[in-house]
Amino acid sequence: MFLSIKEIKKEKVRYGLIIGMIVLICYLIFILTSLAMGLAQQNTDAIDSWNISSVVLDKDSNTSMTQSMITKDEVKKTKITSKEAYIGQTAVVAKKSGRTNESAQFLGLKDNQFIAKNLVLSSGHKVNKSDQVVVDDKFQTDGYKIGDKIQFNSNNKKYTIVGFTKNAKLNIAPVVYGNISTWKTLKNGNSQVIASAIVSKNANFKTANKQLKTYSISAFISKLPGYSAQNSTFTFMIAFLMIISLIVIAVFLYILTIQKIQNYAVLRAQGIPAKTLVGATISQSITLVVSGLLIGIMLTAITAIAMPAAVPISFNIPILSAIGIGLVLTGLLGSLIPIRIILHVDPVSVIGG
Amino acid sequence: MTTLQLNNINKYFGTGSSRVHVLKDVNFTAQKGELNLVIGPSGSGKSTFLTIAGGLQTPSTGNVELEGKAVKSMSNRQRDAMRLNKIGFVLQAHNLIPYLTVKEQFQLVKKVKKEHNLTNLSLDVLLKQLDIEELQNKYPGELSGGQNQRVAIARALYTRPDIVLADEPTAALDSERVAEVGKIFQTLAREQDTAVIVVTHDLRLIEFADNVYQIMDGQMTLNNNMKTA
Numbered sequence: 128m129f130l131s132i133k134e135i136k137k138e139k140v141r142y143g144l145i146i147g148m149i150v151l152i153c154y155l156i157f158i159l160t161s162l163a164m165g166l167a168q169q170n171t172d173a174i175d176s177w178n179i180s181s182v183v184l185d186k187d188s189n190t191s192m193t194q195s196m197i198t199k200d201e202v203k204k205t206k207i208t209s210k211e212a213y214i215g216q217t218a219v220v221a222k223k224s225g226r227t228n229e230s231a232q233f234l235g236l237k238d239n240q241f242i243a244k245n246l247v248l249s250s251g252h253k254v255n256k257s258d259q260v261v262v263d264d265k266f267q268t269d270g271y272k273i274g275d276k277i278q279f280n281s282n283n284k285k286y287t288i289v290g291f292t293k294n295a296k297l298n299i300a301p302v303v304y305g306n307i308s309t310w311k312t313l314k315n316g317n318s319q320v321i322a323s324a325i326v327s328k329n330a331n332f333k334t335a336n337k338q339l340k341t342y343s344i345s346a347f348i349s350k351l352p353g354y355s356a357q358n359s360t361f362t363f364m365i366a367f368l369m370i371i372s373l374i375v376i377a378v379f380l381y382i383l384t385i386q387k388i389q390n391y392a393v394l395r396a397q398g399i400p401a402k403t404l405v406g407a408t409i410s411q412s413i414t415l416v417v418s419g420l421l422i423g424i425m426l427t428a429i430t431a432i433a434m435p436a437a438v439p440i441s442f443n444i445p446i447l448s449a450i451g452i453g454l455v456l457t458g459l460l461g462s463l464i465p466i467r468i469i470l471h472v473d474p475v476s477v478i479g480g
Numbered sequence: 481m482t483t484l485q486l487n488n489i490n491k492y493f494g495t496g497s498s499r500v501h502v503l504k505d506v507n508f509t510a511q512k513g514e515l516n517l518v519i520g521p522s523g524s525g526k527s528t529f530l531t532i533a534g535g536l537q538t539p540s541t542g543n544v545e546l547e548g549k550a551v552k553s554m555s556n557r558q559r560d561a562m563r564l565n566k567i568g569f570v571l572q573a574h575n576l577i578p579y580l581t582v583k584e585q586f587q588l589v590k591k592v593k594k595e596h597n598l599t600n601l602s603l604d605v606l607l608k609q610l611d612i613e614e615l616q617n618k619y620p621g622e623l624s625g626g627q628n629q630r631v632a633i634a635r636a637l638y639t640r641p642d643i644v645l646a647d648e649p650t651a652a653l654d655s656e657r658v659a660e661v662g663k664i665f666q667t668l669a670r671e672q673d674t675a676v677i678v679v680t681h682d683l684r685l686i687e688f689a690d691n692v693y694q695i696m697d698g699q700m701t702l703n704n705n706m707k708t709a
Contacts, residue, residue: 129591130577137579137619393575396536398564399592400557475531 149419215310235310251290416458
């Protein structure tokens with residue numbers, strides 16, 4: 128530690144540049160991960176808020192709630208308890224003159240079932256009538272207010288916004304919560320259709336009808352349009368970034384070590400044990416990576432504060448901490464590569480001929 | 481008392497037709513309290529002699545004994561400990577660590593070898609003797625060649641070694657400083673009962689030596705006649 132700290136103190140510019148490079152790598156990984164998390168979260172925010180374990184859909188809907196239709200006949204032998212709720216989903220364009228049109232997901236709920244009952248509002252009140260809706264706060268950001276009357280698609284009927292709810296996104300679109308009867312109207316469904324899906328807090332919930340199939344929540348989410356492809360893309364990007372970081376950090380540490388071989392040879396000639404020099408190299412690497420990491424975290428925190436609300440970004444502390452630990456381990460791994468050179472440094476090389 | 485003994489040392493480099501016989505049947509004995517000078521031109525084998533004497537490399541044949549113990553029977557760790565505890569190296573072109581101040585060069589040694597070093601008081605006396613006491617917060621890059629060489633000497637003596645092996649310690653010094661360094665090595669040998677071995681081609685150091693060895697084409701001979709020449 129003594130040698131590594133003294134060297135960093137003396138060679139401020141050189142090590143400042145290396146720390147700067149590590150800061151940029153950390154910052155890039157953190158921001159990219161947070162954007163990936165934010166985007167993934169906006170696919171499932173609404174679903175996550177329901178705390179459900181399983182979803183029942185029409186087996187021919189390809190695990191898509193928008194394509195699923197459940198009829199009265201299909202559920203007549205199924206017992207719906209307080210742990211289950213009907214949901215009707217359809218994509219809508221919400222509009223009001225003087226306001227931006229919003230592409231949204233309409234979710235029709237039954238007032239007496241747990242999703243509607245447990246809905247947490249940031250302002251306003253819950254839906255009491257079929258012409259009332261509660262909307263995601265993206266509407267509020269875009270200028271909509273409680274009391275605004277909005278229309279869906281080309282339908283002339285107007286619905287009043289009675290409340291706002293936070294983080295209600297599905298497939299990256301803001302959610303409009305309304306009555307399930309409104310959903311039926313928007314869907315132009317016949318009277319036999321009662322919902323798109325039944326969601327349950329019970330992981331083993333089953334229906335008696337063979338046309339309906341129960342999916343686990345993870346299976347259902349993985350089938351959300353574009354969700355898996357998008358997550359795989361980001362995961363690979365971050366993984367490649369980590370591998371490239373390892374190579375870059377290892378190359379820098381290797382070059383630094385090569386430049387110090389003469390000094391290490393002198394120290395070895397004087398009887399300074401190789402383990403002291405190895406310890407100095409490892410502690411220097413960790414010092415550099417941890418310093419870069421801490422500055423990277425600070426930059427990320429500043430970015431989090433300055434980032435506009437419209438950008439889908441989510442700072443998941445446990446995941447970012449795991450990445451931080453991964454980066455320190457990457458630095459440690461990088462510092463182990465030149466250790467072979469230190470162990471084989473020839474002290475004879477510093478004795479003149 | 482014999483401190484360092486080299487018996488029938490031969491050293492070859494390379495193999496086959498490119499094999500070079502660098503040291504030829506070298507016998508050498510260093511006693512405590514004596515300053516030994518090994519004089520020879522470049523390429524004569526004196527640096528190879530020094531590295532073998534210091535346990536940095538092994539001879540092709542023959543054996544080295546330090547205080548009666550065969551160096552070749554020691555493990556690498558034991559050789560490290562031997563160099564750290566028993567030997568003080570003064571290397572050519574000083575070879576100080578560039579990112580440590582003069583004071584920190586001693587601190588580094590103290591961190592590894594915690595005991596039996598010079599006391600702060602003795603170190604101050606030594607630094608004053610070498611006229612470098614004002615340079616303690618300077619980096620090697622801020623010192624002249626001569627100042628660096630004197631710091632390297634002080635660093636080698638800091639551990640109070642039984643043997644000092646010096647490789648061209650006066651290479652960067654003027655005549656006045658050469659005389660001072662010669663005097664320091666002489667005093668070190670006599671007052672601290674240390675065996676000092678200086679490898680050099682600087683004939684100005686002869687007047688301080690107890691024994692003068694000449695090395696030529698790998699062959700070493702004791703030639704104390706040079707002291708009176």
